[in-house]
Amino acid sequence: MSELESLYQDIIVDHVKHPRRQGLHAGATVESHQLNPTCGDEITLQLTLDGDTITDAAWTGRGCMVSQSSASILAEQLPGLTVTEVGERIESFRASMRSRGEIPVDEELLGDAVALEGAAKFVARVKCAMLAWVAAEDALAKR
Amino acid sequence: MSGIATADVLSAAALASIRADFPILGERVNGHDLVYLDWGATSQRPRQVIDAEVDYVEHRNSAVHRGAHTLAAEATEEFEHAREKVAAFVGAAPDEIVWTSNATEALNAVAYAIGNASLGRGGAAAAPYRIGPGDEILSTELEHHANLIPWQELAARTGATFRYVPVDDDGALRLDLLDGLLSERTRIFAFTHVSNVTGQVQPVAELVRRAQAVGALTVLDACQSAPHLALDLHALGVDFAAFSGHKMLGPTGVGVLYGRREHLEALPPFLTGGSMITTVTMEAAEFLPPPMKFEAGTQRVSQAIALGAAVDYLTGIGIDRIAAHEAALGHRLVEGLAAIDGVRILGPVEGVERTGVAAIDVPGIHAHDLGQYLDGQGIAIRVGHHCAQPLHRRLGTTASTRASTYVATTTDEVDAYLAALPEAIAFFRRLA
Numbered sequence: 001m002s003e004l005e006s007l008y009q010d011i012i013v014d015h016v017k018h019p020r021r022q023g024l025h026a027g028a029t030v031e032s033h034q035l036n037p038t039c040g041d042e043i044t045l046q047l048t049l050d051g052d053t054i055t056d057a058a059w060t061g062r063g064c065m066v067s068q069s070s071a072s073i074l075a076e077q078l079p080g081l082t083v084t085e086v087g088e089r090i091e092s093f094r095a096s097m098r099s100r101g102e103i104p105v106d107e108e109l110l111g112d113a114v115a116l117e118g119a120a121k122f123v124a125r126v127k128c129a130m131l132a133w134v135a136a137e138d139a140l141a142k143r
Numbered sequence: 144m145s146g147i148a149t150a151d152v153l154s155a156a157a158l159a160s161i162r163a164d165f166p167i168l169g170e171r172v173n174g175h176d177l178v179y180l181d182w183g184a185t186s187q188r189p190r191q192v193i194d195a196e197v198d199y200v201e202h203r204n205s206a207v208h209r210g211a212h213t214l215a216a217e218a219t220e221e222f223e224h225a226r227e228k229v230a231a232f233v234g235a236a237p238d239e240i241v242w243t244s245n246a247t248e249a250l251n252a253v254a255y256a257i258g259n260a261s262l263g264r265g266g267a268a269a270a271p272y273r274i275g276p277g278d279e280i281l282s283t284e285l286e287h288h289a290n291l292i293p294w295q296e297l298a299a300r301t302g303a304t305f306r307y308v309p310v311d312d313d314g315a316l317r318l319d320l321l322d323g324l325l326s327e328r329t330r331i332f333a334f335t336h337v338s339n340v341t342g343q344v345q346p347v348a349e350l351v352r353r354a355q356a357v358g359a360l361t362v363l364d365a366c367q368s369a370p371h372l373a374l375d376l377h378a379l380g381v382d383f384a385a386f387s388g389h390k391m392l393g394p395t396g397v398g399v400l401y402g403r404r405e406h407l408e409a410l411p412p413f414l415t416g417g418s419m420i421t422t423v424t425m426e427a428a429e430f431l432p433p434p435m436k437f438e439a440g441t442q443r444v445s446q447a448i449a450l451g452a453a454v455d456y457l458t459g460i461g462i463d464r465i466a467a468h469e470a471a472l473g474h475r476l477v478e479g480l481a482a483i484d485g486v487r488i489l490g491p492v493e494g495v496e497r498t499g500v501a502a503i504d505v506p507g508i509h510a511h512d513l514g515q516y517l518d519g520q521g522i523a524i525r526v527g528h529h530c531a532q533p534l535h536r537r538l539g540t541t542a543s544t545r546a547s548t549y550v551a552t553t554t555d556e557v558d559a560y561l562a563a564l565p566e567a568i569a570f571f572r573r574l575a
Contacts, residue, residue: 004519004570008512013574039511039527040541062541064511065571128511 003121011115012069019068021075024060032139034131041067041128045075045135049143052082059135064128066119071132073112083140090133097126153460153468153550161460162551164189175521178556183339183367183500183547184525185389188453192392195452196445207444208418208435222444225451226434229399232454232462233365233384234375239407241400241434242447246366247289249385249400250333252437253362254293255413257331261301265411272360272410276302279328281359283308283316284537285338285345288530290364290385294333303330314341314490314538321353329359336368340531340545341490342473342500344372351380360406366390369399370549371469371498373462376401392457392550393450397443407433414439457550465550469499472548472557476501479561485568489538499548502529508571510542516567517544522560 024031028046035042041063048056057078059071078086093113096105101121107114119129153161162168167187170177179187199221205214207222223237230237243249260269274280280294280303298305306324309317325332332354337344347363354361363384368374370391376384383406388397402410412419412430416439421429430436457465480486480503489502505513514526525545528535535541546560 002519004516007515008571008574017575040532040535041509041511042541064509065574066511122515125511125515 003118007118007122007125008065009115009118011073011112012065015069015072015112016065019072021058022060022072024058028056028058030139030142032135032142034135034138036063036067036127036131038127039063041131043067043071043132043135045071045132045139047078047136047139049083052084054078054081054083054086059132061132063131066116066125066128067131070113070116070129071135073116074132074136077111077113078136083143086136086140090137093133094130096120097129152471153464157460158551158553161189162553164191164456165551166190166193168551172521172523173519178520178522178559180546180548180552180556180560181523181525182549182552183390183545184529185395186370186392186549187551188392188394188449189456191456192394192449192452196394196449199445199448204445207442218444221448221451222442225447225454228451228454232374232458233369233386233399233401234377234379235401236404238432238434239401239404241402241407241437242442243385243398243400243437244396244443245389245398246364246385246387247293247398249398250289250362250364251293252400252413253383253385253402254297256410256437258297258300259411259413265409268409269411272406274301274303274330277328278303278330279306279326280304281306281308281324281329281332283334284310284533285314285316285341286333286335286531286533287339287364287366288532289366290333290335290362291533294331297331304328308334310534310537312538313492314338314534315343315495316345318346318349321350325353325357325359327357329354329357331362332359333362333364335364335366336374337371337498337500338490338531338534339367339500340502340529340534340543342367342497342502342547343490344368344496344498347379347381355380365401367498367500370457372466382406388446388450388453391450392453394446397446397450399450400437402433402437404433407437412436412439416440418442460550466498468550469548469552470497472552472554473497473499473501475554476546476548476557476561479557480564483561483565483568485572486564489535489540489543499552500545501547502543502545504538504540504543505568507575508568510544512571513544513564513567516570517560517563520559520563522563524560 029049033044043061046058057075105114105117119125205218207219260272360382363381365386369386384401389395419439487504510526
């Protein structure tokens with residue numbers, strides 16, 4: 001598989017074509033809007049919480065396939081997780097993304113996000129992959 | 144300068160000779176020969192420019208305009224000689240050329256000097272430059288953020304009103320609206336010479352004439368023109384202009400502010416401190432005449448000297464030949480892009496004077512993704528909003544894919560991009 005194919009693999013394409021939990025709605029507990037100033041990619045992520053547990057996640061955004069698929073992948077796995085569990089996932093994903101491919105994405109912990117591993121090899125794309133995850137971190141900090 | 148033919152345009156032999164001067168053009172990227180089409184973001188440097196900077200650092204490096212030893216005298220002379228070269232290159236006098244860190248700082252120097260005048264600094268001489276509530280600052284929707292935000296901020300600091308000339312659906316300036324926007328209230332009109340997105344050359348002389356008719360100062364963003372076109376700032380009649388060294392074969396860290404002598408003499412400085420004073424007491428300071436009044440602190444000496452060498456290099460080839468070369472490349476680029484299915488060129492296409500800059504939007508495929516594919520082919524192009532968010536928003540996108548040429552660009556490189564682009568589009572269409 002070429003580096004290009006490893007970046008744009010089937011899971012990514014599937015999330016771009018069939019984005020999960022896309023579309024904002026009223027009643028969310030917290031929200032964060034993140035913008036990548038270098039390319040203008042945007043993600044708005046909403047989280048609804050019951051105590052420490054996320055009961056709903058929704059997002060909207062526009063941008064490249066990496067940023068948009070990453071938002072879909074993250075939003076899909078958030079409901080049911082506690083704030084602590086989300087924090088662990090964000091930290092794990094960030095460590096892999098910043099590792100230039102040295103630290104594989106933990107598939108057991110992060111599910112479909114394993115498909116974003118290719119982005120870690122392209123320094124310019126790490127921000128794209130991280131955008132939604134930063135939004136989640138920021139939204140939870142506002143809790 | 145290695146042997147350049149004297150034809151009106153660059154011959155293949157001349158171009159090969161020019162390319163041999165640029166060490167980086169021999170690089171391989173991702174298994175391919177580098178096709179560098181991002182000159183508009185930052186230009187590469189020929190050996191002559193690199194050597195001039197190294198030679199200075201190795202043999203004459205010292206503090207300019209202070210100290211009396213031999214090296215300091217040589218450094219000062221070379222530093223000032225670079226200023227003379229740059230002045231001659233853009234049709235200005237040497238004392239109208241202020242070194243800055245970059246074009247952004249140059250534009251801020253004007254905005255802050257006028258802001259300081261508005262606070263009463265500079266005394267009676269600067270009083271005519273004061274602006275405040277009721278006054279207007281005019282810019283355009285085409286601008287790079289560097290020629291936009293400093294004016295928004297100056298308006299916010301002084302209470303003046305910020306206005307702008309919009310663009311039409313094609314990204315051309317709505318000059319038909321200019322008469323309604325320019326009035327006796329307009330104090331400053333800041334606009335770009337060549338858009339860094341559309342590549343269109345704006346009618347500077349006409350814009351200056353109309354601004355002068357209402358008594359407005361003109362500020363020209365020459366970042367995409369000074370490197371690529373013959374520029375005569377005195378003939379254009381602009382009051383201020385800014386451009387950057389690293390876009391014209393020079394190093395980063397050096398930019399240029401041009402200001403008409405009378406303005407630089409009358410205006411108070413932006414940055415203050417060492418190297419720009421005559422007498423300092425514990426109460427106040429008196430300033431040196433321009434340009435040094437605007438050059439506070441240790442200067443970027445080796446960069447300025449290298450920029451002088453870059454000007455020598457450009458002059459050796461001939462800026463008119465470079466402009467003709469790039470106009471041809473620009474038209475080839477735009478014609479090729481227009482023929483590719485699914486590509487929308489940002490900016491007017493037909494019948495406009497342009498440089499070798501073309502930005503495109505491919506609906507359904509994000510610029511970042513296109514750029515990724517092209518990078519895999521060794522083709523370096525710029526993706527993003529190119530520091531022109533309002534223009535992109537007006538043209539209905541957040542990001543575009545921009546190719547930009549310069550003196551060393553070949554038709555083969557333009558063609559390589561034009562050949563790879565449909566492949567890239569097909570790749571992402573297949574995924575979708």
